[in-house]
Amino acid sequence: DGVVTQSPLSLPVTLGQPASISCRSSQSLAHSDGNTYLSWFQQRPGQSPRRLIYKVSNRDSGVPDRFSGSGSGTDFTLKISRVEAEDVGIYYCMQGTHWPWTFGQGTKVEIK
Amino acid sequence: EVQLVESGGGLVQPGGSLRLSCAASGFTLSGYWMHWVRQVPGKGLEWVSRINGDSRKRHYADSVQGRFTISRDNAKNTLYLQLNSLRGEDTAVYYCGRDHYGYNSIDYWGQGVLISVSS
Numbered sequence: 001d002g003v004v005t006q007s008p009l010s011l012p013v014t015l016g017q018p019a020s021i022s023c024r025s026s027q028s029l030a031h032s033d034g035n036t037y038l039s040w041f042q043q044r045p046g047q048s049p050r051r052l053i054y055k056v057s058n059r060d061s062g063v064p065d066r067f068s069g070s071g072s073g074t075d076f077t078l079k080i081s082r083v084e085a086e087d088v089g090i091y092y093c094m095q096g097t098h099w100p101w102t103f104g105q106g107t108k109v110e111i112k
Numbered sequence: 113e114v115q116l117v118e119s120g121g122g123l124v125q126p127g128g129s130l131r132l133s134c135a136a137s138g139f140t141l142s143g144y145w146m147h148w149v150r151q152v153p154g155k156g157l158e159w160v161s162r163i164n165g166d167s168r169k170r171h172y173a174d175s176v177q178g179r180f181t182i183s184r185d186n187a188k189n190t191l192y193l194q195l196n197s198l199r200g201e202d203t204a205v206y207y208c209g210r211d212h213y214g215y216n217s218i219d220y221w222g223q224g225v226l227i228s229v230s231s
Contacts, residue, residue: 037216041157048207048221049157055215092157096216100173103157 002027002095006104012112019080021107023093028073030097037096040069040078043106044089052091053078085111114138114220116208121225128198128229134191134208134222142166142186145211147218148193150204153226158204161193162211176202198229 003026013019029036040053051060053069056076066081080087088111093104120132134146148160161172161182170182181194191208205226209218 031216035216039217048224050221051212051217051219054212054217054219058215060219094157094217100171101159101216103159106156 001100002029002098002102004093004095004102004104006091006093006107009105009107011107011109013080013083013109014112015085016082019083019087019109021078021091021093021109023071023076023078023104025074025076025095027098029076029095030073036072038069038071038076039094039096040067041092041094042087042089043092044086047089049092080109083109083111114210116210116220116222118206118208118222118225121206121227123228123230124198125231126199126229129194129196130198130227132193132195132206132208132225132227134193136189136191136208136210139210141184141189141191144213146182146184146191147209147211148182148191149207149209149218149221150202151207151224152201152204160206163191195227198227200229203227203229 005024007022038056041049043049052063057069068079090106090108092106115137117135124130142165145164147162163170163182179197183192205224207224208222210220212219
């Protein structure tokens, strides 16, 4: 199975400051069809996951533009330009290139 | 508005069975692959199973292969997961999710349903 590893696992952030989460895959996520299938999900406390980003850098409708995704190959990043209180939660990356799809362990974002 | 609502969870003994349902609305179920993903309380996410629109293709995680069966009734706009031979490690919140076709991702998730396997 494709292993994806997130870091850090815990991320205390000051309101208004930037935050960055890394997602690294054990193998390249470049698919034979030319696309790279890496998604990011946010799970607020007590809620189900909500997708933020798909195909590395495409933001879902309604997702604030302070969220951005980047990367290629085996290294990917989710950035929050200025953290707000509503961003508290656990963030997961998920690779959809190799079967079965696999998720990172999650990064808990909290306010300092 | 796309909505997915799971039901059927509860407490079951090891070796027992349960069937989960996921009622879909706001879109035509038959046009989409659908998934089940689970989350052990306080832990991460694990993909479990998926099924294509006409039920001809079904895939399972190794951890549930042979014990779980995914199915769907497009006329009823409902996805199912039959869980047999349940083990303690199957205790989790089970989410249904809609496949984002062509993007190898899940774009909508249900609120989840808890299954507890314990004697």
